[in-house]
Amino acid sequence: MASFASGDDTPPRTVRVWDPVVRLFHWTVVTACVLNLFILRPGKLYHRYVGYVVIAAVLIRLVWGFVGSRHARFADFFPTPGRLIPYLRDLLAGRDQRHIGHNPAAAVMMLGLMALLLATAVTGWMSTLDAFWGEDWLEELHGGLANAILVLALIHAAAAIVESLRHRENLVWAMVTGRKRA
Numbered sequence: 001m002a003s004f005a006s007g008d009d010t011p012p013r014t015v016r017v018w019d020p021v022v023r024l025f026h027w028t029v030v031t032a033c034v035l036n037l038f039i040l041r042p043g044k045l046y047h048r049y050v051g052y053v054v055i056a057a058v059l060i061r062l063v064w065g066f067v068g069s070r071h072a073r074f075a076d077f078f079p080t081p082g083r084l085i086p087y088l089r090d091l092l093a094g095r096d097q098r099h100i101g102h103n104p105a106a107a108v109m110m111l112g113l114m115a116l117l118l119a120t121a122v123t124g125w126m127s128t129l130d131a132f133w134g135e136d137w138l139e140e141l142h143g144g145l146a147n148a149i150l151v152l153a154l155i156h157a158a159a160a161i162v163e164s165l166r167h168r169e170n171l172v173w174a175m176v177t178g179r180k181r182a
Contacts (some may be wrong), residue, residue: 003094004069005166012182013108013181014179014180014181015100015180015181015182016174016178016179017071017100017174017178017179017180018071018072018174018178018179018180019068019069019071019072019178020062020180021060021069021072022029022061022064022068022071023059023175023176023178025058025060025061025064026175027175028044028054028057029054029057029058029113029117030153031127032050032051032053032054033150033153035047035050035125035160036050036051036146037146037149037150040075042143045123048125050122050123051120051124052105052125053123054120054121055118055121055125056119058114058117058121060117061114062114070101071100071101076101076102077101077102077103077104077106077107079104079105079107079108080105080106081113083104083107084104084105084107084108087103087104088104088105091105091157098167098169099137100180103163104157105160106156107153109152109156109159111155112152113149113152113153116145116148116149116152117149118146119145120146120149121147123138123142123145123182124142126138127139127142136147158160160172169181
């Protein structure tokens with residue numbers, strides 16, 4: 001019989017899901033996107049520094065995806081067709097199951113956002129190089145990628161709210177505390 005911190009056999013009401021690295025990554029990216037999309041001027045020094053922070057954060061998260069805690073590991077949630085197709089079929093039928101970690105659709109979103117973040121940061125960095133200085137196509141690509149991040153981030157936030165309501169748990173708060181309903 002399992003022993004719990006309360007000293008009885010009552011299971012815990014919440015479980016630790018998101019470790020500090022995952023949460024720090026998430027809120028660093030949120031802050032960076034708000035700064036670089038709405039506050040800082042493109043091409044200016046602080047805009048670039050924020051971009052470098054994003055590159056560092058994504059690289060750390062990629063490593064953490066292989067060595068981190070259970071729900072941080074890509075192996076726990078990587079959206080294979082065998083995971084994604086049944087999940088989407090159940091979602092469309094209104095019978096999708098709650099996931100403690102990332103559900104397959106959220107995994108697609110997360111990986112897509114990470115790819116866009118890296119591409120945006122790399123194109124921003126490239127625009128500082130002599131070889132690409134003032135290239136309109138690169139600036140347009142950088143801006144288009146940034147706009148794609150904004151669109152996906154809005155979809156991600158809306159999905160988190162909808163899923164919070166459907167499954168009766170506050171997913172935004174879970175990304176703050178690291179804990180979800182058991």
